[in-house]
Amino acid sequence: MARKIRTVPIQPVAPYGTGAHYMVIPADLKGDFSVCKAVVERLEDNGAWLCLRPESAAFPSVEEVLLVDFQSASVMTHQTRILKREPARVWVDCPSLSRRSRSQLLPTGGRRDFRVAAELPVVILLKGEQFAQALPRSGRLNDLSRGGMGVSVPIEDIYARGQRIEIQVVSWAYAVSVETTVERVWVEGEKKLLALKFPEDLTPEQRERISSFILHVQRKASLESSLPATIEDSI
Secondary structure (H helix, E strand, O other): OOOOOOOOOOOOOOOOOOOOEEEEEEOOOOOOOOOEEEEEEEEEOOEEEEEEOOOOOOOOOOOEEEEEEEOOOEEEEEEEEEEEEEOOEEEEOOOOEEEEEEOOOOOOOOOOOOEEEEEEEEEEEEOOHHHOOOOOEEEEEEEEEOOEEEEEEEOOOOOOOOOEEEEEEOOOOOOEEEEEEEEEEEEEOOEEEEEEEOOOOOOHHHHHHHHHHHHHHHHHHHHOOOOOOOOHHHO
16 A cells, blocks of 8 residues: 655745834844834745834844844744845845743833833932032932833932932943933832833933833843744743
8 A cells, every 4th residue: 555645835934924013123232223113025035025114223234133023911032134135125034043032011010111120320410400509419220111210329318209300321322311200209128219200202312212222121131041943932
């Protein structure tokens, strides 16, 4: 009796989908970068053509990139290469590594926005005529969201709810200075903690820098662990 051979149709292995939106950043996160926003224009040869979204930064100049897709409860990252370039669009290869991880931008503790942990020194400037001669104060950034940040300060420093202060974070690649309002002040052990709210009229550049930093923290934490060889391994 002849042995029956089972055939399996070959399907494209690239996980991209037409119309999918990605943030495109260099695979090497050590340097500075601007977040590029792209959409999958069409699939081709197990890869995909990505075109820039309106008002997006240019595609990274490097070949090795990460395509990041923030989903409802997770973040999907594809590590791939840009092999072809045309005006306002690039062709990316099938991913060499893909990972789905729990997003650090999930709401916690009943908060309305998403926060990421961060440990960075900040400079605090008191706003208002009565503080015109006040020296800058020091603090430490604990967490950051698109709507505000949490900062720890020396316990002897005095702050009040509703007070306007300017926060300068200069130790990351996306140095930013933004005026905030103190929403809450409380003490835990030997530290005084401030919950700060960003104003509604943040400039587009400030919002982009904050979003870039949140993305940077998310990716750095996710990539500290070994990326699985297939998407299925990480689900």
